[in-house]
Amino acid sequence: MHYFYFFKTLFIFQGRLHVKVLQVSETKTTSTRFGDKTMCITTVGDKTGVITLPLWEAKTTMVQANKCYHMTNMVTKLYDSQLPLSTTMTLEINEINKDIETPLDKPNETFQGSIVPVNNI
Secondary structure, three states: OOOOOOOOOEEEEEEEEEEEEEEEOOOEEEEEOOEEEEEEEEEEEEOOEEEEEEEEHHHHHOOOOOOEEEEEEEEEEEEOOEOOEEEEEEEEEEEEOOOOOOHHHOOOOOOOOOOOOHHHO
């Protein structure tokens, strides 16, 4: 019996996040199936890690680096063994008056322990 997979995308999360915007790229115009659209790539993070988030059209001007936001209606998708964060057309962005710590806030953090080769485990 053979199975064929025509779709590589599986939606696995839709929700809301409190994030700190770490970096915002320059806005650029890109061609999509819906015509030319403006977009920028933001790097956002929380205490669990850092990930990129593309913003489209009017949303590109709604965020600034080093500010924190409550974002709703985002999705993650499993696509070619990667798990990128994406937005939906109903994305909501609200600035919050809260400082969110990210792993990049502690660049000089040190760890103690020993490195063990995998073949010795």
